[in-house]
Amino acid sequence: MSSHPTNFTQAQLDWLPWLPPLPAEDLTPRHWDGLVDPARAKSAYFMLLARDPDILGARTRTDKDIFYNQNAGLPRAERELAAAATSRLNGCIYCASVHARFASHFSKRSADVDRLLAEGVEVDLDPRWNAVVAASVALTETPTGFGVADIAALRAVGLDDLAIADAIHGAAFFNWANRLMLSLGEPG
Amino acid sequence: MSQPDVIDLLVGITAGCHLDGLRAQRVQARDNAQASYLALFHPAEPVDISLVERYAVAVFVAGLHRQPAITAFYRAGLAAQPDLRLMLDAEIARGATAGPYGHYPAGPLSAEDKDGPTFTAITDVGPRLAAALAHAHMLVFHPRDASADALRTLEAAAWSATGIVTLSQLVAFLSFQIRVIIGLRALAKAS
Numbered sequence: 001m002s003s004h005p006t007n008f009t010q011a012q013l014d015w016l017p018w019l020p021p022l023p024a025e026d027l028t029p030r031h032w033d034g035l036v037d038p039a040r041a042k043s044a045y046f047m048l049l050a051r052d053p054d055i056l057g058a059r060t061r062t063d064k065d066i067f068y069n070q071n072a073g074l075p076r077a078e079r080e081l082a083a084a085a086t087s088r089l090n091g092c093i094y095c096a097s098v099h100a101r102f103a104s105h106f107s108k109r110s111a112d113v114d115r116l117l118a119e120g121v122e123v124d125l126d127p128r129w130n131a132v133v134a135a136s137v138a139l140t141e142t143p144t145g146f147g148v149a150d151i152a153a154l155r156a157v158g159l160d161d162l163a164i165a166d167a168i169h170g171a172a173f174f175n176w177a178n179r180l181m182l183s184l185g186e187p188g
Numbered sequence: 189m190s191q192p193d194v195i196d197l198l199v200g201i202t203a204g205c206h207l208d209g210l211r212a213q214r215v216q217a218r219d220n221a222q223a224s225y226l227a228l229f230h231p232a233e234p235v236d237i238s239l240v241e242r243y244a245v246a247v248f249v250a251g252l253h254r255q256p257a258i259t260a261f262y263r264a265g266l267a268a269q270p271d272l273r274l275m276l277d278a279e280i281a282r283g284a285t286a287g288p289y290g291h292y293p294a295g296p297l298s299a300e301d302k303d304g305p306t307f308t309a310i311t312d313v314g315p316r317l318a319a320a321l322a323h324a325h326m327l328v329f330h331p332r333d334a335s336a337d338a339l340r341t342l343e344a345a346a347w348s349a350t351g352i353v354t355l356s357q358l359v360a361f362l363s364f365q366i367r368v369i370i371g372l373r374a375l376a377k378a379s
Contacts, residue, residue: 049357051354052353055228055361058223059220061216062216062217065216065217069213073213089288090331091297091332092332093292120300139371141287141288142253142328142329143252144370146370146371146374148374148377151375152378161210161375164375165210165375166214168367169217172368172371175363176360176364180356183334183360
């Protein structure tokens with residue numbers, strides 16, 4: 001593989017920062033709190049974001065609840081589908097790789113996830129996945145055309161209102177994550 | 189002073205309503221979306237990026253999303269800067285476009301490259317804020333055009349590495365907060 005990937009993939013990628021991450025010896029208790037998981041001190045991405053630990057900690061705790069909270073709502077596979085579709089549309093090869101893998105893992109539909117990566121967000125998967133992808137696309141475009149028609153389309157394929165709120169949050173969160181990963185470094 | 193939950197405020201969520209019940213089932217996401225807002229707009233110490241710069245970028249970003257109520261919310265943070273508020277209105281009008289567009293690394297995705305405008309400030313907001321607005325416009329509309337050179341441009345306008353991280357978080361967070369507000373508004377309207 002070349003040093004910088006030129007296509008969407010489910011393969012594991014590295015991410016290389018364009019600014020110096022915080023040196024480990026500079027970490028204070030406030031920085032450790034911002035990192036949330038001590039293992040994240042091994043990641044160049046999180047050590048770069050640790051330059052502003054308060055927003056990093058709040059970002060990470062928001063992320064975890066949107067994707068990991070298993071109390072009802074949208075199944076994890078489809079939260080990851082929203083993340084992957086958003087990343088595909090914005091063009092974040094790194095984010096798409098991570099969340100395409102998660103979507104494949106939780107759905108066991110790796111071939112469909114590959115088609116999303118290869119064909120883009122216009123791909124025809126099945127009615128339920130198409131609705132999640134279309135809602136993610138509508139919410140990701142700027143300015144957005146997301147509205148009651150998208151809510152109706154999600155309800156029509158069986159999502160209840162908590163699941164719809166989860167889809168909204170999954171797509172919205174990746175509009176945050178994509179912009180950090182795209183603007184502070186690159187996949188390698 | 190305690191701050192109202194911004195997403196609740198701008199969606200119009202009141203205690204006990206349907207959306208309040210949904211948000212209560214994701215309490216960590218709700219509390220930390222608000223904690224993110226507080227970290228960026230009510231920081232313990234606004235090092236490397238001033239409060240005026242934070243609110244100015246927020247007004248610009250919300251304006252580019254064509255969200256009048258959200259723009260007005262952040263514009264209130266510039267109560268003491270009437271001239272800057274007028275300049276930002278002009279910059280928002282100049283910056284209006286539709287995204288996402290941009291370019292991929294040369295290769296199979298080049299067929300999906302989509303050209304669009306790059307932004308240069310037209311008013312006298314000063315070199316630091318002018319560089320920040322140009323960067324924010326790219327992140328809002330064409331984030332896949334981001335590059336190491338874009339960060340060098342910010343550095344040349346006296347942005348520190350930590351200031352660039354906070355600026356990026358601010359634009360990226362607003363891209364999230366604005367979409368949660370739009371999404372939940374639609375859900376409330378459809379209920």
